[in-house]
Amino acid sequence: MCGGGEVDLANEVILDESFVNNEKLKCAYDKLTADDSPLFRDTVGVFIDDPEFNLTFKVGNCSYSDDACTDAKNPNDIIITIVDVNQSGLGIAALILHEAIHAEIHRFVAQFESGVDINDRPRLFQLYAFYKGWAENTQNEKYNWTQDAHHHYMVENYVNQIANVLRRLDNNNYPLSYYMGYGWDGLTSYGYTSSRLTAAENTQNQNLRAIVDTNSQICN
Secondary structure, X not given: OOOOOEEEOOOOEEXXXXXXXXXXXXXXXHHHHHHOOHHHHHOHHHHHHOOOXXXXXXXXXXXXXXXXXXXXXXXXXXXXXXOOOOOOHHHHHHHHHHHHHHHHHHHHHHOOOOOOOOOOHHHHHHHHHHHOOOOOOOOOOOOOOOOOHHHHHXXXXXXXXXXXXXXXXXXXXXXHHHHHHHHOOOOHHHOHHHHOOOHHHHHHHHHHHHHHHHXXXXXX
């Protein structure tokens, strides 16, 4: 706070000065907080119940993404960095939710296993499944531990949730299908268009999203 940032006391997260001073980022974050969706409570909101972990939002650069990334300078300090601040307000909200899911998976695992690399996502998700009780051991062969296991999990559980949250933020101006492109952000580039989403469906989602981006007044 002395450096110009803020602490979101309701959710016990740190908003870096670079984040607070970006009007669109702060607006999108405040909209998500006010919406108080189950998805927001189950990701960003869980840090209020676990003071052992800090979650920081900031603006900066990522070595492996042009949109956003989640890293940890130590197991208890998780940092979400937003790179592409020129997206629409709803696009920014989608980035926040997407990265918050990664942060929560790391927080959960770190309670049981210290020293796990937040970016070794196959191993992290392997441990997540074990401690959630989905696997009998951390080497369960029934699980397909692919290079991007986090994103497989997100496809199965969060694409629709993200779309629903953003539709609500946008005052339900369009059918849910118009918001599915936001839910798929950060996932289609990992090869899911062939197995989970056809190329035609992906194109349609992006075209519908473009309509929302053009007309939405949320944080724009």
